[in-house]
Amino acid sequence: MITLSIFTNIHQWLLGLLQNELGVHILELTLIALAYLGLFAIIGLLLVWLERRVAGFFQLRLGPNRVGPIGLFQTLADALKLVSKELTGTDQADKFLYRLAPYFVIVTALISMSIIPFSQEIQVFDINIGVFFFISISSLGVIGIFLAGWSSNNKYSLIGGMRTGIQMVSYELSVGMVIVTMVILSGTLQISQIIALQQHTWFIFQGHISALIAFMVMMIAATAETNRTPFDLVEAESELGAGFHTEYSGMNFAYFFLAEFINMFLSAAIIVVLFFGGWLSPFGITAGIPFMGIFWFTIKVTGIIFLFMWFRWTFPRLRVDQILTLEWKYLLPINMVNIVLMALLVWLGLTF
Amino acid sequence: MGEFLTDNIKTQEYFLNMGPQHPATHGVLRLLLQLDGEVVENLDLDLGYVHRSIEKMCERLSYPQIIHLTDRLDYLSSHMNNEAVALAVEKGLGIEVPDRVKVIRTMMAELTRISSHALWWGVMGMDIGALTAFMYGFRERELINDIFEETCGARLTMNYNMVGGVRYDLHKNFQQKVKDFIKHARKKLPEYDTLLSNNIIFRKRLQGVGAIDKENAILNGLSGPTARGSGVSCDIRKIHPYSAYDRVQFNEITFPEGDSYARYRVRIREMWESLSILEQLVDNIPEGDHKVKTKAILKLPAGDYYQKVESARGEFGVYIVSTGEKFPSRVKFRSPNFANLSALSKMAKGFKIADVVAILSTIDIVVPDIDR
Numbered sequence: 001m002i003t004l005s006i007f008t009n010i011h012q013w014l015l016g017l018l019q020n021e022l023g024v025h026i027l028e029l030t031l032i033a034l035a036y037l038g039l040f041a042i043i044g045l046l047l048v049w050l051e052r053r054v055a056g057f058f059q060l061r062l063g064p065n066r067v068g069p070i071g072l073f074q075t076l077a078d079a080l081k082l083v084s085k086e087l088t089g090t091d092q093a094d095k096f097l098y099r100l101a102p103y104f105v106i107v108t109a110l111i112s113m114s115i116i117p118f119s120q121e122i123q124v125f126d127i128n129i130g131v132f133f134f135i136s137i138s139s140l141g142v143i144g145i146f147l148a149g150w151s152s153n154n155k156y157s158l159i160g161g162m163r164t165g166i167q168m169v170s171y172e173l174s175v176g177m178v179i180v181t182m183v184i185l186s187g188t189l190q191i192s193q194i195i196a197l198q199q200h201t202w203f204i205f206q207g208h209i210s211a212l213i214a215f216m217v218m219m220i221a222a223t224a225e226t227n228r229t230p231f232d233l234v235e236a237e238s239e240l241g242a243g244f245h246t247e248y249s250g251m252n253f254a255y256f257f258l259a260e261f262i263n264m265f266l267s268a269a270i271i272v273v274l275f276f277g278g279w280l281s282p283f284g285i286t287a288g289i290p291f292m293g294i295f296w297f298t299i300k301v302t303g304i305i306f307l308f309m310w311f312r313w314t315f316p317r318l319r320v321d322q323i324l325t326l327e328w329k330y331l332l333p334i335n336m337v338n339i340v341l342m343a344l345l346v347w348l349g350l351t352f
Numbered sequence: 353m354g355e356f357l358t359d360n361i362k363t364q365e366y367f368l369n370m371g372p373q374h375p376a377t378h379g380v381l382r383l384l385l386q387l388d389g390e391v392v393e394n395l396d397l398d399l400g401y402v403h404r405s406i407e408k409m410c411e412r413l414s415y416p417q418i419i420h421l422t423d424r425l426d427y428l429s430s431h432m433n434n435e436a437v438a439l440a441v442e443k444g445l446g447i448e449v450p451d452r453v454k455v456i457r458t459m460m461a462e463l464t465r466i467s468s469h470a471l472w473w474g475v476m477g478m479d480i481g482a483l484t485a486f487m488y489g490f491r492e493r494e495l496i497n498d499i500f501e502e503t504c505g506a507r508l509t510m511n512y513n514m515v516g517g518v519r520y521d522l523h524k525n526f527q528q529k530v531k532d533f534i535k536h537a538r539k540k541l542p543e544y545d546t547l548l549s550n551n552i553i554f555r556k557r558l559q560g561v562g563a564i565d566k567e568n569a570i571l572n573g574l575s576g577p578t579a580r581g582s583g584v585s586c587d588i589r590k591i592h593p594y595s596a597y598d599r600v601q602f603n604e605i606t607f608p609e610g611d612s613y614a615r616y617r618v619r620i621r622e623m624w625e626s627l628s629i630l631e632q633l634v635d636n637i638p639e640g641d642h643k644v645k646t647k648a649i650l651k652l653p654a655g656d657y658y659q660k661v662e663s664a665r666g667e668f669g670v671y672i673v674s675t676g677e678k679f680p681s682r683v684k685f686r687s688p689n690f691a692n693l694s695a696l697s698k699m700a701k702g703f704k705i706a707d708v709v710a711i712l713s714t715i716d717i718v719v720p721d722i723d724r
Contacts, residue, residue: 059487155368159390159705229481230553238376238479239709314547316554317481319706320390 104144119293517643576666
């Protein structure tokens, strides 16, 4: 079931070294887990830095530019500060759930990352129900946020947690239905195959009208899923202070913060996989060169992430009833019609 | 199912303390919200966290000294506050100030109004969740503050007015800088509309939210843009012109809707009107003295004096009771924010938490002016 498509040579070498199939597997999985933890932190820190720089340019200022080249180490310094801070909590908090919540959020983000294909060679977990696995795991993250809101024993946190509940559950539906739409086009759930099918034309062009609608819906739903403006009611700064993580400090807070950015990366990655051909190069210009996938994947994901950031630094925040109206009265019907439309397109062979 | 709900899961109203430390209360104001889920059932206000007994302090200060304290009331319209006291004392002493002073005061007041509204616009955006607006508002504000700094040395609490005139003459760059600013603002103010006013989310957040009709607006003693958003014509500059307002053409902006979006539009349009006032005056600053000589110790004749001006937030009034001493017997400031805030519970009832923030933002309060 587990397909480790990376570095067969290393596998052979380790096998020769240990002479034990199971031992090699365990060693490999540990190494990969460590590598991904590192990657996780690096992506998180880079995205925080990018967000602040982008925000700076949108807001007529510079953003971090003192620590390291163009301020690259600023987030590292901030992370160090957070590590050194005391972990405080409220007196009457439900201690167990309160401590558990940040790990819930970060672990689900980390698990979801295992199916992300960074290039043809680098994908840990090419499971045959790939995209389905992605939605099922990422929707677990909401539990962590909800727990944090509930266990903090703070009304602001509680309101934030309640808002998460209604928002995530609603928009989960849209993300799911968009993925169903694209699966109708691809005919497979496996991520490597979805990408392989886009060898000649990306899905956004293959499915033209329907895929375009799906893409727009996905952009909105993914923004809502990651709790970013205009859907950041969960931590609405001007209303709830910091929402569900009001009472968290130090690394516990950093986990929430990091998970938010990782979730944004994951959403962008899944959008890239579903619509823009994952790590494939445009027109196959670097088709033969190994590891060029990383380059193209990074470029595409950064583009989508930039769009998310653009939303965040441009739009005001929606109100809680408006969020539900948008989902249940507009996005969901559009999605349902779009699924039928996509099915028709595929059935009549109108795709490119 | 119904039985299960009523027996085991109950909903109950709860109280939420918003403030005194809360990002949306613009200072130290405490709102007590009685909530049903997200819906505001009732709203109570708790004031007085920055009470400094300024009115009482005024009873032990001479008239020129009182002017300095008024800076700290509504610090965003400090010039207008100063002007109100200066005008009241001048009226009491029968001092006629030169035309130049009148024009300078008017221009400074209008610059202050634009800078205050620009800041309000930025903070408004931030309260609604559009953080970028804040920086754009500050862009215009900085230019105005630079103009202030050149002429009177201070950027916010200017202390520029004094009894009988203004403290310093205009800086030689003043006219050119104001002209540059007008040109800059005419180009940049449309960006405010692009970024927020025309944004569908922003409109939906404000339209129909926190409406108050004309009758209730008058009953609550609202003034300034907050009242004009409900269609109340209450611009002191029009009704009781002071300084140089009788010699400039400008429109009083009113909108009949009474909701948050109407209040928002009033302020946006007022910035344009202020620009036009500045434009009319900038080339017509009369020559002459910037102050008249007054006695060293000012003693108002016994009696009471009232002077009101239109500050950036509404009608700012100064009521001085004098017994003929060099200190006033009693000073009372009629602050626009206090009256405006009184309507909040009427406006916010039945709306959601997020709306309370939006409504509070469109009332545009400055807490030190409320507590005094």
